[in-house]
Amino acid sequence: MSSGNVQNQTTFLNHVADRLGRERRTTVNPPSYFSFPHQKMGKEADISELAKVLKKQCLAIHTDVREATINNLREVIDQVFVEYEAITAAVWDDPRFHQFGLDSIVERPQVSVWGEEPGREANIQAAEQADVGITFSDYTLAESGTVVIMNGAGKGLSVSLLPTNYIAIIPLSTLVPRMTQATAAIHEQAEKGRRLPACINFISGPSNSADIELDLVVGVHGPVRACYILVDDLKKEKKNEHETN
Amino acid sequence: MAMKIGGRSFDKRAEQGVRDSYMRETVRTAQERLYTNKSQAEEELGDWEEWRSLSEKIRSHTVDNLDYYLERLSENVSKNGGHVYFAQTAAEANRYIQSIAERKEAKKVMKAKSMVTEEISMNEALEATGVEVIESDLGEYILQIDDHDPPSHIVAPALHKNKEQIKDTFSRRKGYQKTSKPEELTQFVRKKLRREFLEADIGITGCNFAVAESGSVALVTNEGNARLVTTIPKTHIAVMGMERVVPTWEELDILVSMLCRSAVGQKLTSYVTGLTGPKAQEDVDGPEEFHLVIVDNGRSNILGTPFQSALHCIRCAACINVCPVYRHIGGHAYGSIYPGPIGAVLSPLLEGYEDHQDLPYASSLCAACTDACPVKIPLHELLVEHRKVIAQEKKTTLGETFAMKGFGLVASSPRLFEMAAKTAPALLAPFTNKETIEKGPGPLKEWTAIRDFPGPKKERFRDWVKERNKGGAE
Numbered sequence: 001m002s003s004g005n006v007q008n009q010t011t012f013l014n015h016v017a018d019r020l021g022r023e024r025r026t027t028v029n030p031p032s033y034f035s036f037p038h039q040k041m042g043k044e045a046d047i048s049e050l051a052k053v054l055k056k057q058c059l060a061i062h063t064d065v066r067e068a069t070i071n072n073l074r075e076v077i078d079q080v081f082v083e084y085e086a087i088t089a090a091v092w093d094d095p096r097f098h099q100f101g102l103d104s105i106v107e108r109p110q111v112s113v114w115g116e117e118p119g120r121e122a123n124i125q126a127a128e129q130a131d132v133g134i135t136f137s138d139y140t141l142a143e144s145g146t147v148v149i150m151n152g153a154g155k156g157l158s159v160s161l162l163p164t165n166y167i168a169i170i171p172l173s174t175l176v177p178r179m180t181q182a183t184a185a186i187h188e189q190a191e192k193g194r195r196l197p198a199c200i201n202f203i204s205g206p207s208n209s210a211d212i213e214l215d216l217v218v219g220v221h222g223p224v225r226a227c228y229i230l231v232d233d234l235k236k237e238k239k240n241e242h243e244t245n
Numbered sequence: 246m247a248m249k250i251g252g253r254s255f256d257k258r259a260e261q262g263v264r265d266s267y268m269r270e271t272v273r274t275a276q277e278r279l280y281t282n283k284s285q286a287e288e289e290l291g292d293w294e295e296w297r298s299l300s301e302k303i304r305s306h307t308v309d310n311l312d313y314y315l316e317r318l319s320e321n322v323s324k325n326g327g328h329v330y331f332a333q334t335a336a337e338a339n340r341y342i343q344s345i346a347e348r349k350e351a352k353k354v355m356k357a358k359s360m361v362t363e364e365i366s367m368n369e370a371l372e373a374t375g376v377e378v379i380e381s382d383l384g385e386y387i388l389q390i391d392d393h394d395p396p397s398h399i400v401a402p403a404l405h406k407n408k409e410q411i412k413d414t415f416s417r418r419k420g421y422q423k424t425s426k427p428e429e430l431t432q433f434v435r436k437k438l439r440r441e442f443l444e445a446d447i448g449i450t451g452c453n454f455a456v457a458e459s460g461s462v463a464l465v466t467n468e469g470n471a472r473l474v475t476t477i478p479k480t481h482i483a484v485m486g487m488e489r490v491v492p493t494w495e496e497l498d499i500l501v502s503m504l505c506r507s508a509v510g511q512k513l514t515s516y517v518t519g520l521t522g523p524k525a526q527e528d529v530d531g532p533e534e535f536h537l538v539i540v541d542n543g544r545s546n547i548l549g550t551p552f553q554s555a556l557h558c559i560r561c562a563a564c565i566n567v568c569p570v571y572r573h574i575g576g577h578a579y580g581s582i583y584p585g586p587i588g589a590v591l592s593p594l595l596e597g598y599e600d601h602q603d604l605p606y607a608s609s610l611c612a613a614c615t616d617a618c619p620v621k622i623p624l625h626e627l628l629v630e631h632r633k634v635i636a637q638e639k640k641t642t643l644g645e646t647f648a649m650k651g652f653g654l655v656a657s658s659p660r661l662f663e664m665a666a667k668t669a670p671a672l673l674a675p676f677t678n679k680e681t682i683e684k685g686p687g688p689l690k691e692w693t694a695i696r697d698f699p700g701p702k703k704e705r706f707r708d709w710v711k712e713r714n715k716g717g718a719e
Binding site for chain 2: 002003004005006007008009011012014015016017019020021024025026028029030031033034035036037038040041057061102114115120122123127128132141143144145146151152153156157158161162165179180183184186187189190191195196197198199200201202204206207208209210211212214215217219220221222228240
């Protein structure tokens with residue numbers, strides 16, 4: 001990746017420093033914060049408590065919630081399809097679909113896998129015409145009912161955006177208390193000098209607007225309905241623990 | 246649309262606002278709802294004051310070291326393959342954006358809501374070169390098709406309009422045939438704009454926060470339009486006021502939490518989007534080209550002055566939502582795209598006193614704004630600071646200078662007094678019964694009584710609201 005242009009930087013920043021009454025600063029000591037209220041929130045909560053908080057928040061953000069095990073996840077997704085009167089779908093090209101036993105959904109002719117067709121327009125078109133977009137969640141924020149997704153390559157931005165409905169598959173192992181834990185992980189990447197995904201989405205339910213008389217309308221430019229499917233991917237580990245005990 | 250809106254004097258605009266009983270009712274309801282939502286959101290967060298202090302610290306640290314963080318930001322954007330343009334003036338910013346449109350042979354630009362692009366009149370600049378600019382935020386779209394009616398609130402720009410008016414505009418301009426139900430109006434816009442999104446050559450957004458450490462731009466939205474604008478078009482231009490930077494993603498967490506709660510009482514808005522553009526080689530969608538335009542346009546003049554904390558603003562509008570003056574005169578009366586207390590502080594700083602000298606007086610100095618501010622900008626004190634400057638710089642009467650010096654910093658300017666005399670009956674309607682107001686010198690006495698109550702900071706504004714509402718119901 002070649003570097004982009006930066007124009008007028010020196011004059012502009014010299015002027016800023018000048019207005020601040022000092023020379024340009026090339027190093028700054030990180031700010032010393034005296035309190036960390038965000039880090040305390042939900043610190044003690046275990047996964048089941050976080051799931052409870054998440055489910056409660058989903059009521060506030062007009063988001064449907066379903067619960068599934070790895071064994072019945074496919075059926076649960078199909079039930080949501082029926083409920084949403086959905087036939088076509090766009091999904092990420094993501095190994096988790098296979099890991100969670102969803103090959104039979106991905107392979108359906110009405111399901112388009114991101115990046116499968118060559119070309120930007122064809123993929124955007126497919127997502128635009130899909131009844132449902134399905135992605136996994138990378139981090140799930142209990143407090144705000146938020147699915148955090150790291151887009152890139154097979155994980156197209158359009159899948160969670162253009163279809164009429166959106167399904168997020170949420171492995172319980174992705175649950176964290178709030179935005180703090182997700183941004184800490186992203187910060188860690190940035191600190192190591194790694195390039196971040198070109199788009200990181202924090203999605204909390206369907207699109208909405210209150211621009212007309214402050215009346216909330218659900219379904220504006222993004223998905224009209226959203227459903228989170230919580231999948232218990234921790235049971236197996238628990239079983240293993242018992243076995244080793 | 247430049248910062249200044251409406252041609253007439255402040256008094257005339259205020260008078261028009263006060264007489265517009267429909268607008269006042271809408272604004273009153275909106276303020277109450279937004280205020281209640283914010284209060285709930287504050288409580289859920291635990292120690293709100295602790296969050297406010299932390300946020301204030303983040304903002305002051307960043308603005309104190311603005312040159313350093315802007316340098317890091319621009320270097321990181323560039324490292325990712327994005328382009329950065331530092332624009333001292335609105336004209337420079339517009340010229341750069343025009344040049345991109347020209348190079349891309351762009352016919353259609355899709356825009357997400359952005360105050361700074363309003364401030365620099367970017368739409369007009371692009372339109373002058375023959376580019377079609379479409380506002381995609383529902384509120385902004387409503388205003389755009391209604392002959393570019395100016396926004397009256399920085400978060401809910403079409404707050405002054407009711408659904409009937411919106412329906413009429415849609416029918417007149419876009420052949421809309423359904424009812425005035427917000428759901429139907431919204432569905433209409435969804436369908437209409439979806440096609441436009443797919444055809445747009447360039448997407449332009451503002452920037453709620455830019456993250457220096459990674460060269461990212463964060464957008465805080467609900468409708469999904471900002472996501473469309475940054476997903477489908479092959480070029481994305483983000484325009485940011487130069488102060489909108491945070492050091493790292495960790496500070497972004499705090500400020501986004503505060504912004505969402507303070508603006509609309511949401512824990513997070515439906516979409517918080519972190520863009521580190523342009524897209525990577527292996528990505529299929531997202532912008533192939535990314536430009537960040539960092540705009541000064543008068544901001545640097547605020548640095549190093551007693552007004553510097555005005556640059557800490559995160560544009561949540563919480564101060565607007567509690568302001569008793571905004572409640573009565575509405576957003577347009579301020580004559581600036583930045584209304585309410587923060588507008589009264591910022592507009593004279595960015596555009597000079599000449600056009601905005603009345604604004605520092607459009608306040609009762611009740612300090613509700615200062616109390617509401619999530620980053621603790623002492624708004625009412627800055628308004629007093631403005632009055633001092635104005636008083637010292639000739640633009641005032643002897644009487645006011647006396648009042649300032651003799652009686653401390655109370656809201657007894659002749660200008661406000663004059664306005665009060667004109668508007669008192671309407672202002673007082675919610676508080677008292679009609680008979681009292683119509684008698685003799687009553688209005689001024691009553692107005693003064695209300696204005697002086699409560700004394701700054703002695704009583705919490707929310708208690709005052711509670712008390713006042715009780716009074717209104719009797």
